Amino acid sequence: MPEPPPSPGPDPHRVDLPAFEPKQDPLGVTLIGDLAQGDMGRIRALAHIELTALFDAYSIVYSRPKRRKKVKENGIFGVPLETLVDQDQKRSPSNCKVPIVFQAMITFLEKEGLSAEGILRVSGADSRAKQLRHDLEEKFYQGLFSWGDCSPHDVATVMKQFLRELTVPLLSYEYLDAFPQISSIPKTLEQLKALNLLILLLPEENRETLKVLLRFLRAIISRSNQNKMGLNNVAMIMAPNLFMGPAPSPGHRHDRQVLDLEAELKKAAGTSAIVKMLVHYQDVLWTVPSAFVAQLRHQYTTEAQRRSKEKLLSRLPWKKEKDRSEIYKKPLPSPDQPEPQDGVIRVQAPHLTKSSALVQLDQFTTAADVVAKFKYDENEAADSQGHEKENRPGEVFTNDSIVHKEETNGHAVRNPKKAHYAGDTDHLFEVGGNIAERCLDPRTKMLDLYHVNPLAEWVIRTRPGR
Incomplete structure (x- = not known):
């Protein structure tokens, strides 16, 4: 009767560690390199x-x-x-x-x-x-x-x-x-x-x-x-x-060496x-x-x-009878920082042909969805072939993803071959407000983040290797 095959030993490549994934956050997972x-x-x-x-x-x-x-x-x-x-x-x-x-x-x-x-x-x-x-x-x-x-x-x-x-x-x-x-x-x-x-x-x-x-x-x-x-x-x-x-020093007793x-x-x-x-x-x-x-x-x-x-305090006359409670009231927004329109953000993309766009957010909009609006759209490009759009000198169509600015008798010529679109290394950044700068996880829920930081600016930049 043939002997049974030997039982296999422990797998040397087995990973004996439990699996963990970063906890998903509506505001996005922040990697170490994402912050300024x-x-x-x-x-x-x-x-x-x-x-x-x-x-x-x-x-x-x-x-x-x-x-x-x-x-x-x-x-x-x-x-x-x-x-x-x-x-x-x-x-x-x-x-x-x-x-x-x-x-x-x-x-x-x-x-x-x-x-x-x-x-x-x-x-x-x-x-x-x-x-x-x-x-x-x-x-x-x-x-x-x-x-x-x-x-x-x-x-x-x-x-x-x-x-x-x-x-x-x-x-x-x-x-x-x-x-x-x-x-x-x-x-x-x-x-x-x-x-x-x-x-x-x-x-x-x-x-x-x-x-x-x-x-x-x-x-x-x-x-x-x-x-x-x-x-x-x-x-x-x-x-x-x-x-x-450090290497062990010579001269230890045997029991010390064992320890x-x-x-x-x-x-x-x-x-x-x-x-x-x-x-x-x-x-x-x-x-x-x-x-x-x-x-x-x-x-x-x-x-x-x-x-x-402190700025408000410096402007007030210093009088003992002055009611100082006004100092601690929340200041009104200044004219140069108006309240943003609810649920709408302006996205800047300085290095792309489509340099800016207004984006209406809903509960499903992610950072990846925002960046996608600056990517190449084959259907849009096909519909725009062979057309010209009149344009005042110096005007740029920031809401058209395939327009490349060329001076041709006062017109901006649609030329998708010369246009620059967002790619895989382009990400949406949250800049200012209550943070210095953060590269956003593509899964970030933008409406949630907008409510957390309504005064932020939104900029598309290139960040390889995120």
Whole structure:
């Protein structure tokens, strides 16, 4: 009688984490990159208060390692992220907060390494990795470096060295020890909340570089059937590169060494669990809590009311018998800020042919619906072929999506080939009122948001990668 086939072992690629999605909000989910830099400064202050309260509730205490007094200011390896980004921007001004060399390594690995068996786990040859480091240092910023003959395993080895040797850790000096402590929180939702707060608190360069890394790690896991690298493997291998601790000093007694080993094993398990969560829940973690956005709006409203009262106070004669109650009455709208027509917004699109339009909102109108009014309409274009519309010199038909302004004997010629329409990277922005600036989630219910911020301006802008 033939022996039964052996029972399969545990699936190494199985994800043993519950699924969570960002809670849908009628005002739209706010991603970290959606807010203006000034607003993010206020959000960080709120996140610090919230994290302190959360850690106090679970009696979590984390240390803050001392910063190195001297750091390298030149080169690639062992240089702070902030320094690398500053140098990149001096060479080629841009808004990118990820070092170009790190992005180049990730881009190469995404093209050549996702299907390589054991990527990240199998180390490259020491001699080749050493030569690759040398070539990057000497040739990359000279424009002389080529990835042509590089092995994915060698590049992955050097990429991990880059992360380990950062003089300011990727997870920052301030919070490097806070991340592993999250493992002691018993509830997964509370763990996610703490991780979300820590990511909000990271310096921008660290947060954006971490985001690029985590997207790459998720891409590796998506090819786990080819590269044999599931979430557990990836987390276990990458954790030491993000949570490197000081090397143990010699001369410890045996019992102390055992205790240190137990502590290190416990820490390794905790850091691996955190990396798993960072990779698996990255879409949830890179959001701004809706409660924080509401507090942000309240701050702006309170500050505007205070300025209005102070302005009114400065204009009043200072008399003891004066009834000061008038100072605290809500000021009437000024002539330059009239009450907007209920349910109608004017949308600006400075970079498009259709530069503005009035949009009537209803309970179903979303931000995506508003942007769609500025996209190419084949039916409208077909109906308009071969027609001309008389126009006074200098007039622009802002309510016609296919008109391109050309001076031809006082006419504006309809020419869809020259027109500029909204594309997939164009989004609606909420500007002013009770917020500085916010790129809107396409699912945002516009009538709800209009009632929350009736004095906002609405502008279509390009924002790649939302």
